[in-house]
Amino acid sequence: MSAIEGLETAQHHADEHEHHHEAQNFWQKYIFCEDHKVIAKQYLITGILWAVIGITMSVIFRIQLGLPDSNLSWLKPVLGGWISDAGKLDPNFYLALVTMHGTIMVFFVLTAGLSGTFSNFLIPLQIGARDMASGFMNMLSYWFFFLASVIMFASLFLQSGPAAGGWVIYPPLSALPQAHPGSGMGMTLWLASMAFFIVSQLLGGINYITTVINLRTRGMSFDKLPLTIWSFLITAVLGLISFPVLLSSVLLLIFDRHFGTSFYLSDIYINGEALPNVGGSPILFQHLFWFLGHPEVYIVLLPGLGITSEVIATNARKPIFGYRAMIASMLGIAFLAFIVWAHHMFVTGMNPFLGSVFMFLTLIIAVPSAVKGFNYITTLWKGNIVFTPGMLFSIGLVSLFVSGGLTGIILGNSALDIQLHDTYFVVAHFHLVMGAASAFGLFAGVYHWFPKMFGRMMNTTLGQIHFWLTFIGIYMVFIPMHYVGIAGFPRRYYQFTSYDFTHKYMDMNMFISIAAILSFLAQFIFLWNFFYSIFKGKRSPQNPWRSNTLEWTAPVVPGHGNWEGEIPAVYRWSYDYSKPGAKEDFIPQNIPYSQTLESNFPHENELIAQEKAIESQNFNDQFKASH
Amino acid sequence: MENVQQYKLEKEPQETLAMDPIKFILWLFLVTIIMLFASQTSAYLVRRAEGNWLEFEMPVIFWYSTGVLLLSSIAMQWAYFSAKKDQFKQLKIAISITFVLGLIFLWMQFEGWKKLVDMNVYFVGNPSGSFFYVFTGLHGFHIITGLIVLAVSLTAAFKLKVHKKNLRRIQICATYWHFLDILWIYLFVFLLTFN
Numbered sequence: 099m100s101a102i103e104g105l106e107t108a109q110h111h112a113d114e115h116e117h118h119h120e121a122q123n124f125w126q127k128y129i130f131c132e133d134h135k136v137i138a139k140q141y142l143i144t145g146i147l148w149a150v151i152g153i154t155m156s157v158i159f160r161i162q163l164g165l166p167d168s169n170l171s172w173l174k175p176v177l178g179g180w181i182s183d184a185g186k187l188d189p190n191f192y193l194a195l196v197t198m199h200g201t202i203m204v205f206f207v208l209t210a211g212l213s214g215t216f217s218n219f220l221i222p223l224q225i226g227a228r229d230m231a232s233g234f235m236n237m238l239s240y241w242f243f244f245l246a247s248v249i250m251f252a253s254l255f256l257q258s259g260p261a262a263g264g265w266v267i268y269p270p271l272s273a274l275p276q277a278h279p280g281s282g283m284g285m286t287l288w289l290a291s292m293a294f295f296i297v298s299q300l301l302g303g304i305n306y307i308t309t310v311i312n313l314r315t316r317g318m319s320f321d322k323l324p325l326t327i328w329s330f331l332i333t334a335v336l337g338l339i340s341f342p343v344l345l346s347s348v349l350l351l352i353f354d355r356h357f358g359t360s361f362y363l364s365d366i367y368i369n370g371e372a373l374p375n376v377g378g379s380p381i382l383f384q385h386l387f388w389f390l391g392h393p394e395v396y397i398v399l400l401p402g403l404g405i406t407s408e409v410i411a412t413n414a415r416k417p418i419f420g421y422r423a424m425i426a427s428m429l430g431i432a433f434l435a436f437i438v439w440a441h442h443m444f445v446t447g448m449n450p451f452l453g454s455v456f457m458f459l460t461l462i463i464a465v466p467s468a469v470k471g472f473n474y475i476t477t478l479w480k481g482n483i484v485f486t487p488g489m490l491f492s493i494g495l496v497s498l499f500v501s502g503g504l505t506g507i508i509l510g511n512s513a514l515d516i517q518l519h520d521t522y523f524v525v526a527h528f529h530l531v532m533g534a535a536s537a538f539g540l541f542a543g544v545y546h547w548f549p550k551m552f553g554r555m556m557n558t559t560l561g562q563i564h565f566w567l568t569f570i571g572i573y574m575v576f577i578p579m580h581y582v583g584i585a586g587f588p589r590r591y592y593q594f595t596s597y598d599f600t601h602k603y604m605d606m607n608m609f610i611s612i613a614a615i616l617s618f619l620a621q622f623i624f625l626w627n628f629f630y631s632i633f634k635g636k637r638s639p640q641n642p643w644r645s646n647t648l649e650w651t652a653p654v655v656p657g658h659g660n661w662e663g664e665i666p667a668v669y670r671w672s673y674d675y676s677k678p679g680a681k682e683d684f685i686p687q688n689i690p691y692s693q694t695l696e697s698n699f700p701h702e703n704e705l706i707a708q709e710k711a712i713e714s715q716n717f718n719d720q721f722k723a724s725h
Numbered sequence: 726m727e728n729v730q731q732y733k734l735e736k737e738p739q740e741t742l743a744m745d746p747i748k749f750i751l752w753l754f755l756v757t758i759i760m761l762f763a764s765q766t767s768a769y770l771v772r773r774a775e776g777n778w779l780e781f782e783m784p785v786i787f788w789y790s791t792g793v794l795l796l797s798s799i800a801m802q803w804a805y806f807s808a809k810k811d812q813f814k815q816l817k818i819a820i821s822i823t824f825v826l827g828l829i830f831l832w833m834q835f836e837g838w839k840k841l842v843d844m845n846v847y848f849v850g851n852p853s854g855s856f857f858y859v860f861t862g863l864h865g866f867h868i869i870t871g872l873i874v875l876a877v878s879l880t881a882a883f884k885l886k887v888h889k890k891n892l893r894r895i896q897i898c899a900t901y902w903h904f905l906d907i908l909w910i911y912l913f914v915f916l917l918t919f920n
Contacts, residue, residue: 231746304753312746338753342760346768350859359848359855361772377777377851382768389764 130241132233133658137240138219139551142544144247145211146628150621151251152202155195157618162187164611166593180259189592193262194280196590198254200265201288205295206250208398208536210243213337216401216543217306217330219551223649224324226315226666228659228720231308235301242298246291253287261288264590266391269362269383273354276368285355289348296341296348303341306334313720315648317668317712322687324647324672325418328425329404332432333397339436340393347386354378381446388439395532396435400428402539403470403499406492408672409546410474412645413489414481415683417673420473427466427473434463444515453512460510464503471500482676482683486643487561488546494569495538501573502531505580520590523583526576534572541568544628549642553655554635556627564623571617578606578613646672646686665719667712669705751897755904758867762908765863766915769856773919779851780920784840790833791913797826798906805899808887820875820882820895823902827872834865853920860912864905871905874898 128136158177161168169185170177180191218236222229230236253260262280263272267288275282310331314323350361354375362383363375411418418424440448440456474496483489505527508514518524541564548556585603587594594600594607641650648668652660666688674685680697691698692706772778804819838858841847846854878898881887887895 232750235750300757304750304757307753308746308749312744312749338756339760342757343764346761346764349863350768353855353859357849359852360850361768361852361855379772379775382772385771386764386768 130237132229132237134218134222134230134233134236135551135656135660137236138215140240141210141214141218141243142551144244145207145215145540146625148202148206148211148247150625152199152207153618153621155199155202157615158187159192159195159199160611160614162192162593164608164614166595190262190279191259192592193264193278193590194259194284197262197264197280198250198260201250201261203533204265204394204398205292206247208533208540209299209337209394210295212401212536212540212543213330213333213397214240214243214302215540216326216405216547217302217334219547220326220649221306221309221330222313223550223652223656223660224327224647224672225310225313225318226648226661226668227309227313228661228665230305231313231720232305235305239298239301239305242294242301246294246298249287249291249294253284253291256283256287258282258284260284266384266387267351268387269351269354269380270366273351273362274366274368274373275355289352289355292348293345296345299337299341303334303337306330307338310334315665315668316715321422322668322671325407325421325424326401326404326647329400329407329428332428333400333404336393336397336400336432336435340390340397343386344390347383347390350386351383381443384443384446385439388442389436391442392439393432393435395528396431398532398536399499399539400431402495402536402542403428405539405543405546406474406495408645408647409488409492409542410477410496411673411675412546412643413484413486413492414478415484415675416477416481417675418473419476419479420469421671421673423469424473427469430466431463434459434466438463441510441512441515444512445519450512457510457512461507463510464507467499467503471496471503484643485562486545487556487558487565488542488643490562490565490569491538491542491545494565495535495542497569498530498535498538498572502527502529502535502576506531518583520588521583522579522587522589525589526579526583529579530572530576534576538568541565541624546643547649548628548631548635549638549654550649550652550656552632552635553638554631555638555642556631556635560623560627564620564627567620567623568617571613571620574613575610575617578610582606582610641686644682644684646674646684648687651686651688659721667715669709669712670702745893747893748897748900751900755901758904758908761863762860762912765856765860766912769860769915770919772852772856777851779846779853781841781844781846781854783916783920784837784844786833786837786840787913790830790837791909793826793833794830794906794909797823797830798903800826801899801902804882805892805895808882808892808895809889811889813882813885813888816882816887820879824872824875824879827868827875827902831865831868831872834861837861857916860916864909864912867905867908871902874901 131137131140158170158173161170170181170187171185174181177187177191180188182188218230221227250260258279260280261267261272261284262278263285267285271277272281272285275285310323310327350359353359354362358374360375360378362380363373363378364380366373366375407418407424438456438460440452441460444453444456478493505523509518509524509527545556545561548554582603586599587603587607594604638654640654643650648666651666653662668687669690670685670687672687674680676683677685677694677697680694685694685697690706690709691702692709695703698706800819800822804816804823807813807816807819838861841854841857846857848855848858875898878887878895881894
């Protein structure tokens with residue numbers, strides 16, 4: 099609440115200084131900045147740093163899995179005591195690596211890094227607003243995320259290791275410090291960090307929703323919003339509803355761990371000695387966790403899908419196919435996200451009838467997902483495709499979304515899931531459809547909007563090389579992993595050398611690991627391209643991709659307030675590409691129909707009469723009219 | 726057909742909706758609180774359905790505290806009406822009553838906890854008791870945040886900064902306070918029904 103009070107004064111402040119030309123010092127400009135564009139870049143850079151850490155962890159445990167005989171002594175300078183004298187990875191640390199890889203990639207990279215970057219950057223620019231509804235809350239959101247990051251990062255250096263109960267932190271493993279070295283201080287820090295993370299996401303999400311609904315420019319009705327904005331809006335609503343539930347489950351877990359309550363604990367014996375806890379239910383935690391956990395999957399994926407819609411339409415030089423169907427399917431996915439959580443729990447002894455209800459609901463998700471896949475492909479169909487790196491990654495996302503989604507239909511069946519649950523089949527499925535697909539959305543967004551963020555272009559050739567290596571690498575890792583999963587390899591096992599049935603597949607495991615290392619190395623091309631281009635890239639023209647959305651009408655490097663002078667008004671949707679009769683193959687959203695008589699359809703000529711009314715609407719300019 | 730065409734032409738383009746962003750933020754914030762308690766109460770039901778559930782009578786003092794909170798809500802509304810009519814004296818009285826009743830409510834909840842301990846219902850023990858403490862505790866925490874918001878309005882009211890033309894602060898305060906009142910009534914009825 100104090101944030102709201104603070105905002106009020108901040109806004110009065112803004113009213114007094116209409117043009118914001120007062121000199122800002124370094125701290126105001128880059129650190130405690132309330133400008134959405136700077137906050138977006140802060141999120142992006144933090145997200146990239148986390149991605150480097152998270153992916154490096156995966157490479158370490160892939161070496162352990164695929165090349166179990168290798169000597170890891172060369173990692174001793176970094177991992178120290180976690181590598182034994184014989185050059186072996188500590189098994190407890192292996193579990194910690196798996197846990198932290200999941201936590202970091204799901205929450206810190208693909209939730210905060212993806213949503214945080216692009217919702218912050220694109221919402222005000224694409225809806226025609228000066229800034230977010232509350233710049234102060236926005237800044238607070240980033241710094242809560244930063245605090246969560248620091249705590250999580252610190253937990254990596256604990257002597258007992260970071261949390262190691264899996265990223266889903268099921269009790270009793272996570273609730274009892276005696277259960278595992280990682281369940282001690284590591285788990286405590288994990289929970290503290292996630293509590294701050296949830297606060298950060300809620301502050302951010304509330305801001306995104308308020309901005310989209312209240313601060314659109316003149317003429318920007320909901321049916322003219324770019325699909326990116328629709329996806330960010332729906333993502334924020336998902337987060338708003340599901341993150342409090344995670345907070346709830348984490349809170350009860352903290353009570354169990356530190357105060358001795360028995361929400362999740364019951365009838366536990368350690369070394370023959372009974373614990374005092376009675377009457378708890380570990381399944382309760384799973385219900386609460388997956389009520390967040392499943393929407394979280396779409397929180398990760400939907401922004402990527404929105405970015406893809408925009409990038410594909412722009413670079414195929416065609417209107418997006420089925421604009422309304424795209425919105426409807428996103429709403430459908432968002433609704434279904436809340437009533438399918440128990441498909442993660444088919445093997446918890448659930449009533450088979452209940453299982454088949456959840457199975458049915460789960461399989462329905464295939465319908466809106468297929469609509470989206472179909473619409474992307476039909477948008478590409480007969481387009482004048484420009485293969486920019488952003489476009490390649492968007493097409494790659496569609497490919498990964500389809501091939502990863504197919505195995506979702508298999509896993510959604512409660513009967514099949516009994517065989518496949520907690521095997522590498524599941525790992526391959528969600529890495530394709532959620533992990534890699536969303537990461538491709540992130541890459542597509544970075545390549546596409548880099549010119550707007552930094553006023554410079556990234557190197558196209560390096561981007562294309564990066565794409566092909568990553569794309570081929572991802573498939574080489576995860577297609578074989580499906581077979582390993584069908585063969586029965588369980589996830590989170592330290593090694594597979596001691597079972598007979600796994601011997602046959604050791605070469606396949608090695609293949610996966612080598613492919614993983616190669617795709618890991620390919621990411622350094624991106625890192626170099628990204629950081630080099632920030633300083634030395636070619637200067638960007640006003641509208642490098644010849645795109646329709648409003649952000650390209652702002653100055654190449656927009657200052658605080660985004661547009662100099664008036665905010666542009668909007669007269670048309672953002673997908674008027676290759677319109678028959680038009681002079682250019684794109685017509686930006688701020689061009690009125692009265693200026694494009696040669697390409698208007700009959701019903702659009704009628705809309706000319708409304709233009710005066712749109713222009714006379716209030717400016718909705720935060721810097722001028724205080725709300 | 727012609728009529729339809731005409732109607733289309735006359736239709737004005739819709740203004741972009743623009744509610745007060747700060748109030749909108751408040752409502753979204755309330756949604757997160759609703760989800761927090763919705764998940765807690767459904768966890769309660771799921772756990773209760775599994776059996777091994779300690780049943781106990783709710784101490785009478787919670788009935789009284791509910792009444793106190795209701796009264797404070799009425800006082801809050803009185804304060805808001807007074808602010809709207811620029812009746813500063815009544816505004817100051819009403820908002821002070823709200824604040825004091827809020828404090829009394831908190832104290833009564835704490836007394837209720839003591840009664841529970843006397844009844845051998847502890848925070849650590851059967852989840853039915855633990856849930857009772859968690860619900861009242863979480864709600865109490867939100868009441869404390871509500872009291873902070875109230876205190877801000879209270880000082881503003883005594884500095885004569887709340888008046889007909891500057892109602893936003895007290896509107897936000899009133900919405901939040903009423904929400905906390907309704908939230909408690911929900912929890913109270915819930916705990917009575919599923920004890």
